[in-house]
Amino acid sequence: MKVPWNLMKYLPLAQRVLSRGRLPAILIAVARKRSSGGGWLKSLGENLSLSQALCVAWWKGEYRAISKPALVAVVAGLLYFLSPMDAVPDWIPGLGFIDDLAVLSWVMRKWSTELQAFRRWKEAQPKEVQASLERAPAPDEPMAAPTDARGDR
Numbered sequence: 546m547k548v549p550w551n552l553m554k555y556l557p558l559a560q561r562v563l564s565r566g567r568l569p570a571i572l573i574a575v576a577r578k579r580s581s582g583g584g585w586l587k588s589l590g591e592n593l594s595l596s597q598a599l600c601v602a603w604w605k606g607e608y609r610a611i612s613k614p615a616l617v618a619v620v621a622g623l624l625y626f627l628s629p630m631d632a633v634p635d636w637i638p639g640l641g642f643i644d645d646l647a648v649l650s651w652v653m654r655k656w657s658t659e660l661q662a663f664r665r666w667k668e669a670q671p672k673e674v675q676a677s678l679e680r681a682p683a684p685d686e687p688m689a690a691p692t693d694a695r696g697d698r
Contacts, residue, residue, distance in 0.1 A: 572681035606689025
């Protein structure tokens with residue numbers, strides 16, 4: 546499955562965001578844009594929520610069973626969502642989020658196996674954990690230490 550041309554420039558940016566520990570800032574910006582978007586963002590709903598929750602769980606070290614390429618693609622999709630001047634500018638009423646929906650849908654289809662595994666993991670967690678995945682980490686919250694193959698830190 547070919548990467549959408551309009552997402553290509555966001556992949557290296559996503560890698561830099563992850564390597565520089567800037568993911569919390571991106572998640573906070575996504576949450577702000579999502580809460581201010583009103584009815585326009587309903588179509589992005591579940592894809593956006595799952596992407597955000599995955600990034601939060603990964604940052605907190607609660608879920609690391611995702612490949613690096615899949616994580617980069619998810620972060621790139623969120624960066625694309627944040628960009629006001631993408632293929633169809635977000636300020637165009639009724640049309641502005643169509644390309645965002647297309648990009649996030651592509652990410653969800655391309656990495657469906659890994660994202661479905663995360664969805665099952667998330668749904669198996671206690672309600673408190675699920676609720677915590679809806680909140681972006683603080684900008685200064687350090688990333689949890691990576692775990693080894695046995696789950697030890």
